[in-house]
Amino acid sequence: MAELLAAAGLPAVLSYAGRTESPRAQPVPTRIGGFGGAEGLARYLKAEGIGRVIDATHPFAAQMSRNAVAACAATGTPLLALERPAWQPGPGDRWTMVPDLQAAAALLDGPRQRVFLAIGRQHLSAFAGQPQHHYLLRLVDPPGALPLPDCTLELARGPFDAAQDRALMLRHGITLIVAKNAGGAGAEAKLTAARDLSLPVILIDRPALPPRPVAATVEEALRWCHADLGV
Ligand SMILES: NC(=O)c1ccc[n+]([C@@H]2O[C@H](COP(=O)([O-])OP(=O)(O)OC[C@H]3O[C@@H](n4cnc5c(N)ncnc54)[C@H](OP(=O)(O)O)[C@@H]3O)[C@@H](O)[C@H]2O)c1
Structure with missing residues (x-):
């Protein structure tokens, strides 16, 4: 613009x-x-x-x-x-749409997973009640103290590429992705990669x-x- x-x-x-x-x-x-x-x-x-x-x-x-x-x-x-426009699921997508962060966190109530928590830095504490998981966080800047005990940081700034996101998910043994329905091309790569790898996605609706x-x-x-x- x-x-x-x-x-x-x-x-x-x-x-x-x-x-x-x-x-x-x-x-x-x-x-x-x-x-x-x-x-x-x-x-x-x-x-x-x-x-x-x-x-x-x-x-x-x-x-x-x-x-x-x-x-x-x-x-x-x-x-x-x-x-x-918001992203819409297509063939091969395994998305669960939820209304907000709290609903996404509630769905993580279960055995340990390796979660790509692609929601930015500001609202990570919404997931503090699910500390049993390993979380991969991708952030623009190094964060201060994190509310999640078991996580790996990836410092990167979009736009992202589907092949690289696929490699990232494989490298970290990701079993589930949690993301915001931001729409647009710059952050869509993780959803394309999830589809390629047939991984489930919890997608949070816009406010x-x-x-x-x-x-x-x-x-x-x-x-x-x-x-x-x-x-
Ligand atoms: N929220 C997300 O998920 C997310 C994800 C990726 C990127 N971002 C980016 O991060 C930035 C902030 O997001 P956020 O969720 O923190 O925002 P937010 O909670 O909606 O707003 C934060 C504060 O920004 C100030 N503000 C309002 N209009 C502004 C303007 N035109 N220019 C500068 N400041 C303004 C306001 O402070 P005062 O009351 O003091 O005016 C507001 O309380 C945005 O640029 C957004 O693009 C956000």
């Missing part, structure tokens, strides 16, 4: 929550950190004269999306969510969000920017 906006010559600022230590360089100016809730974001939109907001965050970053809806409503700023206009592609979002500008 940032590349398209820069190429189109549209002035833009990219706002990071600040969760990764060294975010990728971007072709538009960036800022990092929260605003102080929806009210803080609304103040920022006014102060900076922001004309439109594209919520391009991760589908599980629900607070960011809720704040965007509230702040845009309060300030009358047009809002568009850039949201990649519910307030209704907002949604675009599925960056091109669609760029057209919305142009239409809104009357260009």
